[in-house]
Amino acid sequence: MGAIADIDHKFLWISVKFPGRAHDSRVFRSSRLYHEFARGQKAGILLADSAYRLERFLLKPILSENRSEAEANFTEALCRGRVVVEHAFGTLKRQFQSLHTELKHNPTRAAKIIVTACCLRNLCILTRERPFSEEESIAPQYPEAGDEEAVETDTVTGSDVRAAIIDRYFRRT
Template sequence: MAALVAFLRRVGNDQRDARPLRRLPRPRVFRDRLNPFDMRTYEELYERYRFRRPTIIFLCGIIEDIVIHPTRRSLALPPMVQLLVFLRFVATGAFHQLIGDSIHLSKLTAGRCIRRVASALVSLANRYIIFPTDQNATNTKRKFHNIAGFPGVLGCVDGTFIRIQTPVESEPDYVNRKGYHSLNVMMSCDTNFVITNCVAKWPGSCHDSRVFRESTLCRQFENGQHDGLLLGDSGYPCKTYLMTPYNNTNDVRHKERFNSALCRTRVVIEQTYGILKRRFPCLAVGLLTKPDRACQYVVACVVLHNIGILRQDIVTISADDLLIAGPDVQEIDHANNNGFTYRDIIARQCFNQ
């Protein structure tokens, strides 16, 4: 009996000794973070972040109070590094892991930087995305008139598709007429390629005319807040404040001249899209994120685009980048006699020479 008890005790001790050891907590790793701003030359900064050194310093100054970490207890990321992470993202559209690895940050940290800086830039949209009024409106009309003689133009409006990843909710709504998932983003611009209005919230299946009809810009023109015209393609309704081309000129000389002047003037918005997507390739190749976050990134890129132009930090482009393939719209014929009548008046009075 005593031998049996001793055997059982020995087996019990062996089983306790065989239990796995308690896993020790993983030690924190403090990486030697890099500051690309101090490591790159003037041109290297532009090639990788799409802006030159003075503009990057200016951008950091306007967002640092928003993105700075209010703590001194840890190695918080400075605003400059957060900004460069975001600029690297919009300049490449790369995965967060790759962007983080380039300056010794984790994937999660890079993602937080991108979202924080994007939110800060969106909060500045009302300061940098402004539709012309008063004296600015007068100057804008004059500059548009100098292009092809079209009178009273305040801006050109058009939509563009921004590809996104397949959303989880309402997936069919985001499939556009070209067959891929996207946002349908509407913008207007002036002659300097400055974007004066941006609506980035509609899924790709929405028609351009609906995006415009539901926009604040449309309501402002309907209420008479702007004294001038918008130019659009055949995807928009012809109204007293929105001129679209004749679908059929019937070989009438003044109608053909009207169409020619409208197209030569309206091409500015197509060129603006080319410049925007050239500076920020993430908008051309697509945003691998959900729709609401993609909308934020689009508006943030527009704010950066306008700041770059206002500071004369112009992206280097070739003539091929501004070539227009031609309109890609679903033509509609809206029964709006007032708009058609006003269009005829402009065509006869201004293009009947």
């Protein structure tokens, strides 16, 4: 499953079209949403992990051991931002406990169950339904240099966008 969530843990986009072993970056690159961002039809910036390809609309952490202080601060902030999607999944699984384990259904039915659970979770958020216990806080995961598995090649414009954000918000003058 691929997903994008907002700060309120609402699922803005989900994909259940690929088997569980499909890499998240492949799922996203195959989506209509990716192509809309790539063509400039969608605006905004998405936060991703290091396995994704850096794009002008998709930022990922800098894992280099010799990164600057500004780059380290950027990476820390990005990882704190990315934890939102982990919280969204955690809340979803707490509310729909059957999602904690393998769904014993055919793929089509399992996909419908997941989509329905995400829609119901979003409805709970929109109607301000009292949240489930969130005692199990999920800490941001900070990748280390060398942690890159199945890393895609970054785009030049993605590198330029990330460098501009670091210069503007994370470099001390």
